[in-house]
Amino acid sequence: MNSTRQEEGARGRVVRLTEQARAPVRFFLDGRACTALAGDTVLTAILASMGALRGSDCGPEKRAGFCLMGACQDCWVWQEEGPRLRTCSTPIAEGMRLLSEAPGDWP
Amino acid sequence: MSARVAIVGAGPAGARAAETLVAARLAPIVIDEGAAAGGQIYRRPPAGFARTPEVLYGSEAAKARALHAAFDRMVAEGRVAHHPRSSVVALAGGELYVLGEAGQARIGYDRLILATGATDRLAPVPGWQNAGVYSLGAMQIALKAQGVALGRRIVIAGTGPLLTLVAAQLRAAGASVAAVLDTASMREQLSGFSGLAARPLVAARGLAMRAGLGRLYHAGVRVEEIEAGADGVAAVRWRDGRGHERRTPCDAVGLGWHLQAETHLADLAGCRFDYDETWAQWLPRADRRGRAGEGLYLAGDGLRILGADAAEAAGRVAAAACLADLGLPAPDTAADLRLLARSERFARGIAAAFPWPAEMVRTLPDATVVCRCEGITAGVLRATTDYGGPDANRVKALGRPGMGGCQGRYCRLASAEMIAAHAGCAPQSVGRFRAQPPVRPVPVGAWVEKG
Numbered sequence: 282m283n284s285t286r287q288e289e290g291a292r293g294r295v296v297r298l299t300e301q302a303r304a305p306v307r308f309f310l311d312g313r314a315c316t317a318l319a320g321d322t323v324l325t326a327i328l329a330s331m332g333a334l335r336g337s338d339c340g341p342e343k344r345a346g347f348c349l350m351g352a353c354q355d356c357w358v359w360q361e362e363g364p365r366l367r368t369c370s371t372p373i374a375e376g377m378r379l380l381s382e383a384p385g386d387w388p
Numbered sequence: 389m390s391a392r393v394a395i396v397g398a399g400p401a402g403a404r405a406a407e408t409l410v411a412a413r414l415a416p417i418v419i420d421e422g423a424a425a426g427g428q429i430y431r432r433p434p435a436g437f438a439r440t441p442e443v444l445y446g447s448e449a450a451k452a453r454a455l456h457a458a459f460d461r462m463v464a465e466g467r468v469a470h471h472p473r474s475s476v477v478a479l480a481g482g483e484l485y486v487l488g489e490a491g492q493a494r495i496g497y498d499r500l501i502l503a504t505g506a507t508d509r510l511a512p513v514p515g516w517q518n519a520g521v522y523s524l525g526a527m528q529i530a531l532k533a534q535g536v537a538l539g540r541r542i543v544i545a546g547t548g549p550l551l552t553l554v555a556a557q558l559r560a561a562g563a564s565v566a567a568v569l570d571t572a573s574m575r576e577q578l579s580g581f582s583g584l585a586a587r588p589l590v591a592a593r594g595l596a597m598r599a600g601l602g603r604l605y606h607a608g609v610r611v612e613e614i615e616a617g618a619d620g621v622a623a624v625r626w627r628d629g630r631g632h633e634r635r636t637p638c639d640a641v642g643l644g645w646h647l648q649a650e651t652h653l654a655d656l657a658g659c660r661f662d663y664d665e666t667w668a669q670w671l672p673r674a675d676r677r678g679r680a681g682e683g684l685y686l687a688g689d690g691l692r693i694l695g696a697d698a699a700e701a702a703g704r705v706a707a708a709a710c711l712a713d714l715g716l717p718a719p720d721t722a723a724d725l726r727l728l729a730r731s732e733r734f735a736r737g738i739a740a741a742f743p744w745p746a747e748m749v750r751t752l753p754d755a756t757v758v759c760r761c762e763g764i765t766a767g768v769l770r771a772t773t774d775y776g777g778p779d780a781n782r783v784k785a786l787g788r789p790g791m792g793g794c795q796g797r798y799c800r801l802a803s804a805e806m807i808a809a810h811a812g813c814a815p816q817s818v819g820r821f822r823a824q825p826p827v828r829p830v831p832v833g834a835w836v837e838k839g
Contacts, residue, residue: 294520294620294640298561300437300535320434325534332619333519339763343620345519345538347760347798349526350428351421351475352507352650354793354829355760364831370421370473372434 294328294345308377309361317373324349324356324368327379334358334368335381359384390414391714394484394497396476396653399427400696401688402503403459404703405710408719410467412711417495419471419486425459427505428525429696432456433533444532446557447593451696471495478825479656485826485835492834499683499710502653503703506689509648509669510798511749513545514756515614516643517763520621523798524550524644528557537563539640543624545569545611547742548646549594555604556597567636568601569626571645571745573608583737586730610748614641646742647693652795654691655823657684663816666736667693668744669801670820676725678706685710693739698731749802750809758806759799761792769803770810778811780804780819793829796821 303318310327317326324346327334333343335358346356349369356368361378393409395402398420409416418425424432430445430452441449441456462468474488484495508523515521522530522538524546530538541564544555555568584591598605608629615623615635623637648669651661659672659680671692674680678687687706688699701724711718752758754767764787772787780803783789789803790796796803800821808815 295530295534295536295538296540296563297536298531298563300433300439302438303436320436320534322534325530325536328538329536337517337763339761340517340757342517342616343519343618344517345620346522347526348507348523348794349529350507351828352794352797353523353760 292332293330294332295325297329306373306375308373308375308379310379311381319373321373322369323358323366323371323373323377323379326373327358327368327381331381333381391498392417392496393499393501393710394419394495395501395503396420396484397427397503397505397688397690398422398425398459398470398472399429399503399505399688400455400699401505401690401703401706402427402501403455404700405501405503405687405707406462406468407458408704408707409711410462411719412716414711414716415467415469417469417471417497419474419476419484419495421473421475423473424456425470425472426452426456427696428529430455431529431533433535437535439535448696451700455700475828476653477828477830479653480825487826487828487830487834499685499714500657501678501685501687501703501706501710502657502690503686503688503699503706504650504653504690506647506649506693507797508550508644509646509744509801510643511546511645511745512752512756512758512766512799512802513611513614513643514753515616515621516641517757517760518614518616518620520616520640521614522640522642524554524642527554527642531557531561531563537561537640538642539621539638540564541566541638542640542642543567543569543636543638544642545571545609545624545626546642546644546646547572547745548644549738549742550644550646551742552594552598552601552605554642555601559601565604566638567624568605569609569611569624570605570607570742571609571611571748572742573629576743577607577741580737580739580741583733583735583740586734586737590734645744646739647689648797648801649690649693650797651690652797652823652827654680654686656825656827657681659684659686661820666739668739668746668815670816676728677709677721678702679709679713683713692732692735694728694731694735698728698735701725701727701731744801746805749805752806758802759789759792759796761794762788764789764799766806769806773807773810778807778813778818780807780821783807784821790821795823795827
């Protein structure tokens with residue numbers, strides 16, 4: 282009863298429990314088109330179809346955010362252009378192009 | 389020109405402080421990381437979400453509605469200069485260094501009220517660096533502000549009022565909670581009972597919620613390890629109150645041992661700190677009206693972890709102290725001061741009932757990651773203590789715990805506990821990690837002059 286609309290792939294980490302009557306938003310993750318809902322944070326949007334956000338800086342494990350209140354800085358991801366962004370406090374926007382791995386020219 | 393008063397934070401304390409100043413015809417500057425006022429406790433979902441405050445905040449809905457309405461009205465009438473989605477990253481020379489969506493700004497002030505709130509107090513657990521481990525606050529924010537659960541099968545572990553509350557809220561919303569693991573024993577919980585009598589209704593509500601968890605709830609637990617595969621969390625291994633080993637499969641874990649005051653800006657503002665045995669953390673020093681220095685006031689959980697009702701009172705009290713110090717008429721705060729005293733008795737009871745898991749932290753295996761940002765293990769921390777000595781800031785400088793993106797917020801208490809245990813002294817004797825600006829990461833370009 283809770284899943285009137287499932288994202289493509291559908292094996293994401295987050296489970297939508299309510300508030301699903303929102304407009305769809307299209308964005309790109311690693312070049313692949315994904316759908317989120319207007320009002321999602323980037324974190325929610327990515328984790329709706331993925332288990333994690335990116336690899337760790339300092340270990341073999343993946344990271345998927347930790348505090349969701351802008352204090353831990355665990356949830357950043359790359360954008361195809363421009364600076365990295367903190368996914369827990371950034372709303373998803375139409376056409377965003379995000380990366381789960383460093384861009385090719387990353388030093 | 390009237391005095392420029394800046395308030396950092398628009399939760400219960402900051403919002404009520406602003407209201408008190410506005411009533412005295414001042415126009416305070418309010419800088420807040422949230423998109424709308426309310427803080428974490430009364431956080432509002434983005435536009436387009438439909439749940440009512442009654443669904444979002446339960447028994448506290450009326451308080452949330454009142455706080456939101458009071459603040460929004462002041463903004464609409466132009467009585468406060470509101471800077472939402474903005475972080476104060478440093479302060480010096482009577483100026484706040486603010487980073488917002490539109491870039492950086494420096495905002496001057498004559499007096500400063502810090503209402504920075506609290507974050508989850510975390511203890512490291514082997515494996516807690518893996519994807520799918522979140523703070524309890526994160527679990528609650530995901531539910532409240534996004535309507536989502538952060539996993540399909542969730543284990544909740546730690547201690548404190550939030551442990552029961554988050555588990556109950558997740559279940560009520562339709563999430564699957566596999567176990568609720570409380571590191572506080574029933575004996576410890578009973579020891580705080582006399583303090584809880586200071587607010588019997590709140591205590592009764594908590595007990596009823598606990599009863600609703602039924603057999604999911606376990607007291608006196610030792611959390612041994614979070615097991616993970618390539619995609620993140622797979623299970624929690626734990627020992628029950630009788631010492632029997634248990635294993636609960638799951639894909640997400642919510643961890644939290646009550647709260648810690650958010651004090652980085654208070655530190656930069658020059659506050660003195662005292663170690664508080666009850667709350668097992670360093671807290672800024674202030675008088676009972678929140679005065680913490682020349683023109684500096686603290687209010688809410690950033691000063692003492694007393695909860696939302698007390699934070700509203702503390703906001704009014706600090707603003708009244710500010711008005712009195714400016715030589716302006718200030719409202720009577722006797723009732724608020726009484727509420728603060730009662731809340732402190734209750735909160736000390738809570739802190740005693742749900743203690744920091746000192747023994748668990750002291751005996752963490754050497755391979756455990758303590759600093760999640762830099763991947764610093766318990767073994768490195770102990771080895772650094774051996775050659776650097778039992779001094780928290782020296783161990784930080786030499787071994788790098790607390791040097792990452794979170795600025796030590798989530799490992800500082802555990803690091804001090806482990807350094808002290810390794811050296812055979814008390815945690816307060818090793819000191820605390822000093823805050824350094826910027827207190828949030830800042831892109832290098834933000835303060836580079838265009839030229």
